[in-house]
Amino acid sequence: MEPIISVKNVSKKFGDFTAVDGVSFDVMPGEIFAFLGPNGAGKSTTIKMLTTLLKPTGGELRLAGHDVTKEQDATRKVFGIVFQDASLDDELTAFENMQLHAVLYGVYRKEVNPRIEELLKLVDLWERRKAIVKTFSGGMKRRLEIARGLLHHPKVMFLDEPTLGLDAQTRNLMWNYIKELNQKEQTTIFFTTHYLGEAEAVAQRIAMIDHGKIVASGTTEELKQQTGTANLEDAYLKLTGTQVRDETLDSTAGNRERFRSMMKNKQR
Amino acid sequence: MSVIYILWLRQIKRFSRSGIRIVMGFVQPLVYMLALGYGLNSVFQSSGKGSYIQFIVPGIIVQTIMFSSMFWGANIIWDKQFGFLKETLVAPVSRMKIMFGSVLGGATISLIQGITLFIVAIILGFRPYNWTYIPLTIVFMGMLSLAIISFSAGIGAVVNDMQAFVAVNNFLLIPLFFLSSALFPLDSVPTAMKIIAYVNPISYAVDAIRMTLIHQSHFGLLTDFTVLLGTLVALMSFGSYRFRQIQV
Numbered sequence: 001m002e003p004i005i006s007v008k009n010v011s012k013k014f015g016d017f018t019a020v021d022g023v024s025f026d027v028m029p030g031e032i033f034a035f036l037g038p039n040g041a042g043k044s045t046t047i048k049m050l051t052t053l054l055k056p057t058g059g060e061l062r063l064a065g066h067d068v069t070k071e072q073d074a075t076r077k078v079f080g081i082v083f084q085d086a087s088l089d090d091e092l093t094a095f096e097n098m099q100l101h102a103v104l105y106g107v108y109r110k111e112v113n114p115r116i117e118e119l120l121k122l123v124d125l126w127e128r129r130k131a132i133v134k135t136f137s138g139g140m141k142r143r144l145e146i147a148r149g150l151l152h153h154p155k156v157m158f159l160d161e162p163t164l165g166l167d168a169q170t171r172n173l174m175w176n177y178i179k180e181l182n183q184k185e186q187t188t189i190f191f192t193t194h195y196l197g198e199a200e201a202v203a204q205r206i207a208m209i210d211h212g213k214i215v216a217s218g219t220t221e222e223l224k225q226q227t228g229t230a231n232l233e234d235a236y237l238k239l240t241g242t243q244v245r246d247e248t249l250d251s252t253a254g255n256r257e258r259f260r261s262m263m264k265n266k267q268r
Numbered sequence: 269m270s271v272i273y274i275l276w277l278r279q280i281k282r283f284s285r286s287g288i289r290i291v292m293g294f295v296q297p298l299v300y301m302l303a304l305g306y307g308l309n310s311v312f313q314s315s316g317k318g319s320y321i322q323f324i325v326p327g328i329i330v331q332t333i334m335f336s337s338m339f340w341g342a343n344i345i346w347d348k349q350f351g352f353l354k355e356t357l358v359a360p361v362s363r364m365k366i367m368f369g370s371v372l373g374g375a376t377i378s379l380i381q382g383i384t385l386f387i388v389a390i391i392l393g394f395r396p397y398n399w400t401y402i403p404l405t406i407v408f409m410g411m412l413s414l415a416i417i418s419f420s421a422g423i424g425a426v427v428n429d430m431q432a433f434v435a436v437n438n439f440l441l442i443p444l445f446f447l448s449s450a451l452f453p454l455d456s457v458p459t460a461m462k463i464i465a466y467v468n469p470i471s472y473a474v475d476a477i478r479m480t481l482i483h484q485s486h487f488g489l490l491t492d493f494t495v496l497l498g499t500l501v502a503l504m505s506f507g508s509y510r511f512r513q514i515q516v
C-alpha cells in the first residue's frame with residue numbers, strides 16, 4: 001500500500017535558522033499517527049509545510065499522491081486541519097464561523113445545518129451559537145475550532161495540539177469522536193500533543209522530533225523496547241533529554257555570540 | 269452558497285457590526301466637502317470658473333472611495349494576526365476566489381460610502397448634470413474602488429505589521445490624490461503639475477466621474493475608461509499574485 005503522507009528529506013530554514021532538518025517519515029492510510037517533540041522542535045512547521053502554508057527549503061512532501069509544493073490545489077482537497085493557534089473570525093458568531101467553513105469545504109448543502117448542530121452540541125456551544133466569538137473564553141474558542149475542524153470529513157486530518165487548553169471532559173469527547181471517524185471513514189489522523197498519555201492511548205504509530213530532526217519512530221511498544229523504558233513518557237525523556245527548551249535562552253546565547261564577534265571586528 | 273458570496277458576506281457583516289467604521293467612513297469627506305466647498309467657493313467663482321461646490325463633489329467622491337479602499341488591505345493583516353487567514357488559505361478553493369470574494373466585499377463597502385456621500389451632496393445643494401448618467405458614475409466608482417483595493421490587498425499580503433502598511437499607503441496613495449485633478453481644474457495649473465496629473469491614473473477616475481456628474485471633461489470619457497481599465501487589470505494582477513504567494 002502507498003503511504004498517504006510521505007515526507008522525504010524535508011528541510012525548512014528561516015533565515016540562517018534551520019527549524020526542520022532533513023526529516024523523513026511515512027504515514028499509511030487509516031493510521032492514527034502522533035508527532036511528538038519538545039517546544040520548538042519543528043512540529044508545527046512540518047504541519048504547515050504539509051498543508052501548503054509554508055514552502056519547504058528542500059525535500060519532497062506528498063499527500064495522497066499529490067506533490068504538496070507543486071499541486072497545492074489538489075493537496076488542499078485532501079486534508080482538514082485544526083491549528084495550534086487561533087484561526088477563528090472573532091467578529092462573526094460561532095454559527096457563522098461554522099457556516100463559512102462548510103461553504104469553503106463544499107459540505108453537501110442538506111448536511112450543513114444538521115452537522116453544525118451536532119458538532120456544536122458535542123462541544124457544548126449550541127446555546128451560544130449566536131454569540132460573537134470575541135466574547136468567548138479561551139477554552140470555548142478552542143472547542144469551536146475543534147468542532148469546525150470536524151465539520152467536513154477529509155481523508156487526512158491534521159490536529160496540531162488539538163487538546164491544548166481543553167478540560168478533561170471535552171478531551172475525552174473529542175478523542176472518542178475522532179477515533180470513531182477514523183474507524184468509520186478510515187480517516188488518517190496526524191496529531192501532535194504534549195500529553196504523552198494521550199499519545200500512548202490513541203496513536204498507532206509515533207515519530208519523535210527534536211531540534212528539527214527525527215530521533216525515533218515506531219509503535220509505543222517499539223519505542224519502549226528501543227529505550228528500555230516502561231512507558232512512553234520515560235522513552236520520550238530518554239530520547240529528547242530532560243533539559244528545558246527555553247527559546248529565549250538560546251537566542252540570548254546567540255546575541256551574546258553576535259555581540260562578541262562584533263567587538264572583535266571593532267578591535268581589529 | 270458559493271465561496272465568493274460567503275466571503276463577500278463576511279466583509280459586509282464585519283463592516284455593519286462596526287459602528288465607528290460606518291460613521292468615520294463619511295464624516296471625513298463630508299468635512300472636506302464643507303470646508304473646501306464653502307471655503308473656496310467665492311475664490312473659485314470670482315476667477316470665473318463657476319461653482320466650486322459643483323466642481324469639488326466628484327473629487328470628494330473619489331477621495332471617499334480612495335481612502336476607504338486603500339486601507340482595506342489592513343483586513344488581510346488583521347486576518348494574519350488573528351489567524352483567520354490560515355483557515356481560508358488551506359481551504360480547497362482557489363486563492364483567486366478567496367481574494368475575489370473579499371475584494372468584492374470591500375468594493376461594495378466603498379461604493380456604499382461613495383453613494384452615501386453623493387446623497388449628502390445633493391441634500392447640500394449639488395445638482396448632477398443629467399440623472400441618467402448616474403449608473404455610469406457608479407460603474408466608474410466601482411472600477412476605481414476595485415483597483416485601489418487590489419493594490420492595497422497586495423501590499424497587505426506582503427507587509428506584516430500595521431504601521432508599515434499605513435506608511436506605505438500614505439506614502440504612495442495620498443500624493444496621488446492631491447496631485448490628481450480632484451481639487452483643481454487642469455487647464456489652470458503650471459505645466460509641471462499638469463504633467464504629473466496626466467500620468468496619474470487617479471486623474472482619469474476623477475475626470476470620468478466629473479464628466480458623468482457635471483459634464484466637464486479634460487480627457488474624454490473613452491480615454492478615462494481605457495486608462496482606468498488598464499490600471500484595474502494591472503493592479504488586480506499585482507494583488508492576486510501577491511495574495512497567492514502569502515506564507516503564514
Ligand SMILES: Nc1ncnc2c1ncn2[C@@H]1O[C@H](COP(=O)(O)OP(=O)(O)OP(=O)(O)O)[C@@H](O)[C@H]1O
Pocket residue numbers: 014017019037038039040041042043044045046084247
Ligand atoms: N515564521 C517563523 N520565522 C522564524 N522562525 C520560526 C518561524 N516559525 C517557526 N520558527 C521557529 O522554528 C522552530 C520550530 O517551530 P515550531 O512552531 O515548528 O515548533 P513546535 O515543534 O510546533 O513547538 P511547540 O510544541 O512549541 O508548538 C522554533 O524555533 C521557532 O522559533
Ligand SMILES: [Mg+2]
Pocket residue numbers: 043044045084160
Ligand atoms: Mg507547534
